[in-house]
Amino acid sequence: MPWKNGGGTTTEIALQELPxxxxxxxxxxxxxxVAEAGPFSAFTGYERLIAVVEGAGMRLTVDGVPATVTNRAAPFRFSGDAVVDCALLDGPIRDFNLIFDRERADARLDILPADKAADIPAGGMALVHALDGEVILRTGDSVARVSPGWTARLDGTAATLETGPGACAVLARVAARG
Structure with a gap:
């Protein structure tokens, strides 16, 4: 789908509409x-979490304040209302984005490197996107394997996420307020 500002395209993985x-x-x-420098689209009323998952990284200027987001480092959070410009550090990148309505939800985005585990509590929604290697999701007695480039969605289900040797995953979690 095209960016709101017309400067590129994005692949939507999942979306929860507001009834x-x-x-x-x-x-x-x-x-x-992201192949070239330029402005980010505005998402008024939303918060944004972004992580670089391929390429060196990017330098953002968010309402005049600089921030650097590098490959598979901690995700960066900023207001969708902000004026944001992007400069690439060393060529094209691929980024993973979580945008959420700040009045109606709370969210977090984590990069889980190789040989790590994370507990996903029951409630809310969780998406696990495998970047490298095989990622394992354990829910009760069930085991699911998520291959690179694929995403698994959990709605309200507790699980354990495991990354093996050479694996890396993105974990996006959203909980509606009220």
């Missing part, structure tokens, strides 16, 4: 390929 609010969503998860 009775055409054009609004509770949250959206996507991956974007």
């Amino acid at each position: 009775g609010a055409p054009g609004r969503f509770l949250w959206r998860v996507s991956i974007a390929d």
